Each structure stands twice: as structure tokens, then as C-alpha cells.
Amino acid sequence: MFESLSDRLGKIFEGLRGRGALNAADVDAAMREIRRALIEADVSLEVVRAFVEQVRERAVGAEVTRSVTPGQQVVKIVNDELVAVLGSDAVTIDLNAPAPVTLLMVGLQGSGKTTTTAKIAKRLKERQKKKVLLASLDTRRPAAMEQLRVLGEQVGVDTLPIVTSENPVQIARRAER
Ligand SMILES: Nc1nc2c(ncn2[C@@H]2O[C@H](COP(=O)(O)OP(=O)(O)O)[C@@H](O)[C@H]2O)c(=O)[nH]1
Ligand SMILES: [Mg+2]
CATH class of the missing domain: 1.20.120.140 (SRP54, nucleotide-binding domain)
Structure with a gap:
């Protein structure tokens, strides 16, 4: 952009x-x-x-x-x-809240959310010695979740295992049939 x-x-x-x-x-x-x-x-x-x-x-x-x-x-x-x-002044990320602190990335498609998320995760982990977990909420787009997983691997930060938008209850019911 x-x-x-x-x-x-x-x-x-x-x-x-x-x-x-x-x-x-x-x-x-x-x-x-x-x-x-x-x-x-x-x-x-x-x-x-x-x-x-x-x-x-x-x-x-x-x-x-x-x-x-x-x-x-x-x-x-x-x-x-x-x-x-x-914005001419750099503002640090405020982590001053009871753990686990959640950071939500919001933005237009293709604006760099996933990439920036990995960069922030790396920074928090390496410079601020924080324990970070990346989670994709883009449950309707498996490739988006895979992208976050790959980036997480590259920066050495854990990612939440990929889940689908399907309701777990429905998946369980289908398995019972
Ligand atoms: N040149 C450049 N490309 C970037 C930057 N951040 C993200 N991108 C690229 O922009 C595209 C969309 O980024 P992505 O993080 O997937 O955006 P998202 O849809 O908001 O998650 C990808 O091809 C990224 O590699 C950046 O800082 N510089
Ligand atoms: Mg994305």
C-alpha cells in the first residue's frame, strides 16, 4: 500500500x-x-x-x-x-493488563495484518522476553491460518493449531452418525 x-x-x-x-x-x-x-x-x-x-x-x-x-x-x-x-511519535504497545494480554489486529485485506503480527510477535519475544501465542481468527480461510503458522514458525513463536469455522459440536455429531 x-x-x-x-x-x-x-x-x-x-x-x-x-x-x-x-x-x-x-x-x-x-x-x-x-x-x-x-x-x-x-x-x-x-x-x-x-x-x-x-x-x-x-x-x-x-x-x-x-x-x-x-x-x-x-x-x-x-x-x-x-x-x-x-503520527510523528512512536507509541509503545501497552501490555499493562492482567495476563494473558490480547492484541487484536484489524485492517483491510492485504494491508499487512498477518505479516505485521509476526513482526510484533518476534519483537515481543526477543526484545521484551514475552511469551507469545499467535491465533488466526480468519477461520473461513484456511490458507490465511496456514500463512500465520508459517510466519510463526519463521519467527519461533507458537501458533494456535488451525481450526475451522465449523462448529465443533456439529463435527462431533457427524462423527457419531
Ligand atoms: N513491501 C511490503 N510488503 C508487505 C509488508 N507487510 C506485508 N506485506 C505484503 O503484503 C501482502 C499482504 O500482507 P498480509 O500480511 O497477508 O495482509 P493481511 O491480509 O492484512 O493479513 C503480502 O504479500 C505481504 O508479504 C511490508 O511492510 N512491506
Ligand atoms: Mg491475513
Whole structure:
């Protein structure tokens, strides 16, 4: 997601950087592209609107320093805003609760939940010396559970054995028949 977004932003900025001076139309065109790139990266419309508005406001009112071109200035403003939107301060995971502490990963398909889960598990285990168990709730997609199992194996963290979405009672009844 971020790779495609940074590709698109890179292309937009290449167009801006070359110019000596920027007019309002240049900024507008770049903002339209940025807006589209953010929407395609599944950023929520509300966030996109606020982001574009904020950048436009700052870009229009910005004093251009002599040493940089207006294009570079816009790139910096967009960069600052991206950092602000994504969060500029690192926040540690709060594990301050009675054990077992549960961490739930929520996100769109393909956004990196499973991969990030394995990374967090490895970090918790190796740096914080925590005992970690990975469990997939994606019980309707066996391949998703298998993916977590494989990643768990790679980082040396246990995974909950694969279960299906079928009700265990139903499975037991069928076996009785
Ligand atoms: N380049 C890159 N790819 C990633 C990253 N995290 C996940 N992916 C890839 O994105 C795809 C979807 O990731 P996955 O963890 O399965 O997403 P999930 O559907 O939210 O569980 C997989 O092909 C991952 O290898 C990352 O940080 N960088
Ligand atoms: Mg997944």
C-alpha cells in the first residue's frame, strides 16, 4: 500500500521539482493527483480531505526560502503533513493488563495484518522476553491460518493449531452418525 503510494507521490513531485516557479494551477494539479493517490491507497475520504486542505493552505501561504525551489517547498509541506497524519511519535504497545494480554489486529485485506503480527510477535519475544501465542481468527480461510503458522514458525513463536469455522459440536455429531 505504501509502496504504491510513494511511487505515485514520487511521480507527482518529479513533475513539480523541475519547475523554477509554481503557480496556483500547478499546486492544484498536484493536489488532485495526491488526493487520487491517497484514495487509491484506501485512506479514508475524511482524512484525505483534511490532508489536502491542510497542505493547500500551507502551500499557498508558505514563504519560499531562497535556497529551495517552490516545488521543493511543496514536497516538504506534503512530507511534514504525511508525518503528522501518520503520527510523528512512536507509541509503545501497552501490555499493562492482567495476563494473558490480547492484541487484536484489524485492517483491510492485504494491508499487512498477518505479516505485521509476526513482526510484533518476534519483537515481543526477543526484545521484551514475552511469551507469545499467535491465533488466526480468519477461520473461513484456511490458507490465511496456514500463512500465520508459517510466519510463526519463521519467527519461533507458537501458533494456535488451525481450526475451522465449523462448529465443533456439529463435527462431533457427524462423527457419531
Ligand atoms: N513491501 C511490503 N510488503 C508487505 C509488508 N507487510 C506485508 N506485506 C505484503 O503484503 C501482502 C499482504 O500482507 P498480509 O500480511 O497477508 O495482509 P493481511 O491480509 O492484512 O493479513 C503480502 O504479500 C505481504 O508479504 C511490508 O511492510 N512491506
Ligand atoms: Mg491475513
